[in-house]
Amino acid sequence: MTRSLVTIDLGAIRENARTLAAMQRPSELWAVVKADGYGHGAADVARAALEGGATAICVATVGEAVPLREALPTSRIVVLGPTTAGEVAVARRARLELAVADESVPEDVPVHLKLDTGMGRWGLAELPAPGRSVVGLMTHFATADSDRSFASEQFERFLRATEPYAGRYVRHAANSAAALTMPETRLDAVRCGIALYGVDPRGQDATRWGLRPALRWESELAQVRRLAPGQSTGYGRQFVATAESWIGIVPVGYADGFRRDLTGTDVVVADVRVPVVGTISMDAFAVLLPGPAERGAPVTLVGDGMTLEAHAAVAGTIGYELACGIRVAPGRATREVVG
Numbered sequence: 001m002t003r004s005l006v007t008i009d010l011g012a013i014r015e016n017a018r019t020l021a022a023m024q025r026p027s028e029l030w031a032v033v034k035a036d037g038y039g040h041g042a043a044d045v046a047r048a049a050l051e052g053g054a055t056a057i058c059v060a061t062v063g064e065a066v067p068l069r070e071a072l073p074t075s076r077i078v079v080l081g082p083t084t085a086g087e088v089a090v091a092r093r094a095r096l097e098l099a100v101a102d103e104s105v106p107e108d109v110p111v112h113l114k115l116d117t118g119m120g121r122w123g124l125a126e127l128p129a130p131g132r133s134v135v136g137l138m139t140h141f142a143t144a145d146s147d148r149s150f151a152s153e154q155f156e157r158f159l160r161a162t163e164p165y166a167g168r169y170v171r172h173a174a175n176s177a178a179a180l181t182m183p184e185t186r187l188d189a190v191r192c193g194i195a196l197y198g199v200d201p202r203g204q205d206a207t208r209w210g211l212r213p214a215l216r217w218e219s220e221l222a223q224v225r226r227l228a229p230g231q232s233t234g235y236g237r238q239f240v241a242t243a244e245s246w247i248g249i250v251p252v253g254y255a256d257g258f259r260r261d262l263t264g265t266d267v268v269v270a271d272v273r274v275p276v277v278g279t280i281s282m283d284a285f286a287v288l289l290p291g292p293a294e295r296g297a298p299v300t301l302v303g304d305g306m307t308l309e310a311h312a313a314v315a316g317t318i319g320y321e322l323a324c325g326i327r328v329a330p331g332r333a334t335r336e337v338v339g
């Protein structure tokens, strides 16, 4: 292995898609693969999701969609984010569908009118009478993962505005959190990202939905050393041994996406959970071992019970951000696709 190995299990993606599609039926499952499939690899994830029963692929930008069109010549691809006037021609040529969040609605490409019902970001304040290029009506929840009553208000607003068009256009609102926990919001299609990757949108336990994490991140101990009391490891001497201690150095750092605020989380060394101690540096971090260990001992950063959700709780962030932040750079990390 290089310094670390990220393994993406497409079998897990396929199964998660199957599980979600079955749970959402008769609503369609649309797979969200923006930001390179939340760091998992967009084309591979999209293919696996389609095999598992997803019926469309969603990305954030036209630039993300174009290479996907080459990989997936016949699938429905929807761009959820805003588009510049110049990108409309590109979108038409690549047979994309566009979410439109302002008054200038392109005529010659299929569009989804995006109503802002409370997200306060992209979206039309009022739904205009749909023109002939409109194929869908959509909104996006601000709080499906945190405040269900606000999400319900948003949903009511959306229903009121779109009721006259029910059955004529695909109506879609739910992200993963809504699709899982607010079944009434499923409408004609749900747009699931994080759940597809087997990560819980609310930072809890995705396995309770029957979802399995698709990403594993592994490395190995590059160095094992004994610290005498008073000796420290890493920048700033943030960890000072109070008793004789064994420290393992893992050759992964914040440049790889193992962020500086992950100090205090656990990783798994030779099947034992151990804490990350001291300052995480650009290329390495330290773990406190229960005793001497072999150099080269396997280290699991994500997997074997250590989840992105658990790391995110320590870092004060969400699994989404950690997944997108894992950086597979030449000479540093490798991504392998299995299943």
Ligand SMILES: *Cc1c(COP(=O)(O)O)cnc(C)c1O
Pocket (backbone or CB within 6 Å): 032, 034, 080, 140, 174, 175, 176, 177, 191, 192, 193, 194, 195, 201
């Ligand atoms: C990213 C995104 C989603 C997917 O959200 P998850 O929480 O990952 O399921 C759905 N809809 C829109 C508009 C998005 O931008």
